[in-house]
Amino acid sequence: MPHNNKPNIVHPVLVIMSILLIASNLRGPITGIGPILEFISHDLALSATQAGMLTTLPLLAFALFSPLSSGLARKIGLEPSLMLALVAITSGIVIRSAGSTVTLFLGTCIIGVGIAIGNVLLPSLLKRDFPKKVPTLTAIYVLIMGIGATISASTTIPLLNAADTFNVLVIPNWAFALAGTIVLPIITMLVWLPQMKRHTKPTADTAEIDSHSYLWRSITAWQVTGFLALNSFIMYSFIAWLPSILVDNGYSNHQAGYIHGILQLASAAPAIILIPLMGKMKDKRGLSLAMTLLALVGITGLLTLPQYAVLWVGLLGFSCGGGFILGLSFVGLRTHNAHQAAALSGMAQCMGYLFAASGPLLFGSLHEATGSWNIPLIITAGISIIWASFAMLAGRTAIITPPINMSNNRLNAQPN
Known part of the structure; x- marks a missing residue:
């Protein structure tokens, strides 16, 4: 207490x-x-x-x-x-x-x-x-x-x-x-x-994000930020437009609303499964890659076999929810102490949400320009592949090393 x-x-x-x-x-x-x-x-x-x-x-x-x-x-x-x-x-x-x-x-x-x-x-x-x-x-x-x-x-x-x-x-x-x-x-x-x-x-x-400015020059910090940003880009694009995609594929508004609810519930399910599992796995690359591949399968399924949308949406929600939990864990795993983790968390939230904000806009603009959801879905599937590459980078065991001239006392003040 x-x-x-x-x-x-x-x-x-x-x-x-x-x-x-x-x-x-x-x-x-x-x-x-x-x-x-x-x-x-x-x-x-x-x-x-x-x-x-x-x-x-x-x-x-x-x-x-x-x-x-x-x-x-x-x-x-x-x-x-x-x-x-x-x-x-x-x-x-x-x-x-x-x-x-x-x-x-x-x-x-x-x-x-x-x-x-x-x-x-x-x-x-x-x-x-x-x-x-x-x-x-x-x-x-x-x-x-x-x-x-x-x-x-x-x-x-x-x-x-x-x-x-x-x-x-x-x-x-x-x-x-x-x-x-x-x-x-x-x-x-x-x-x-x-x-x-x-x-x-x-x-x-x-x-x-008012300290540890060296993080903005760290490749590892950007890998973690990129992983979270791409995860949020995909998730919020579908939060905005999934019901419209489903209605255009023949679902009623009621059905689209309930399936949209499944997306939300599926995104919460990994919290029960992944948190205890992550403690047993030092290398997180396999788990991270699995989440991105689930997203790719879910998006491809919506594109090619929309009649099974419940399955594809469930996979997509689990993927994005699991990716979010893994991304948050990387913040702690890639840093030395609580202060450094706070700075990386601030950087990842700021830049990640700024990038994610473009997702719903891009999705809607492409649909408006093409009159179809196919191009937005294909592009989002491509983004899930890029997300997979970030998963292999962010999921490593590398620790962000602060500059040599930083105070060692401050660095070790609150070890993880």
């Missing part, structure tokens, strides 16, 4: 429940857009590129605000910062559901800021309060993230239909569907309130 000046007056079970509830909000507000993207685009007359921006904007917020989150927590405390993240997510959902183009994009940006803060600070909370249970709780909270995303992706179409059934006229039916995602953050804020009596600082390894 934590060592801080104020006693922990909140029961550990309630703390863990709060952590898992926060995790449930860190993907769902984004994934809920995918199944109803065509309805939004039609109602607001959005181009495919503009529609892709609805997934791109949160990624840009991740890249820009992730490095700032640790500074916010140091200034106002970890607990208030996480509450601020929940308030931002909730406010963003309200604004996004107002029904206009301006509020749609503005609310999406605010949601992205809230999720960025939560993404960075939640692992710090885990390490501070439950240092001996980090692997187990990390696996559980990644699974909960996937479940939250699955619920969001699977319920937007039923909510949209409910708006039509009950003749909701105040806002468009798609806006009503997006508003449904507000339930989880409201519940989470209520459960998180008891923690607000504490104002503790984040752990020393919370991601930031």
Whole structure:
């Protein structure tokens, strides 16, 4: 349990429940857009590129605000910062559901800021309060993230239909569907309130990029960054456009929504399998390569045999979820100490999300230009092959060596 000046007056079970509830909000507000993207685009007359921006904007917020989150927590405390993240997510959902183009994009940006803060600070909370249970709780909270995303992706179409059934006229039916995602953050804020009596600082390894500038000149650091970037590029491209691909291949909107939910759930499954397995395997190249090849098989299957989409989407989700877990593990495995790991994490998040933000835009633009999903899928399959080459590089046992003139005392201050 934590060592801080104020006693922990909140029961550990309630703390863990709060952590898992926060995790449930860190993907769902984004994934809920995918199944109803065509309805939004039609109602607001959005181009495919503009529609892709609805997934791109949160990624840009991740890249820009992730490095700032640790500074916010140091200034106002970890607990208030996480509450601020929940308030931002909730406010963003309200604004996004107002029904206009301006509020749609503005609310999406605010949601992205809230999720960025939560993404960075939640692992710090885990390490501070439950240092001996980090692997187990990390696996559980990644699974909960996937479940939250699955619920969001699977319920937007039923909510949209409910708006039509009950003749909701105040806002468009798609806006009503997006508003449904507000339930989880409201519940989470209520459960998180008891923690607000504490104002503790984040752990020393919370991601930031204001030190260890030599990492930006390290080939190994760029290999890890590239692995995570390509993983996110593929995942968020399909988060944005998978339902549209499925509908164009003959699936109903309901079926596309549920299969989109399978993508989210499958991306969480590797947390249960890979985390204990990784501890037994020193060389991670085999596991990393397997994840990239699963992506290639899944994308190729969607391209050639879309009638078996459930299988291909399951493989694709498992691949991207497993790749994400492996990429995060590389951050720790390729560094000497917590400070260096924090710097590499900040670099990988910043550059990785910036690159990933181009995925939904490129996917949508190519579809708009060609009138088909074949070219975007072929290009993404090619990117999965490039991802495989990064897997063989990032999965090695190489450690990033800091410059000789760095203080050895600082380097060894917090060994892994």
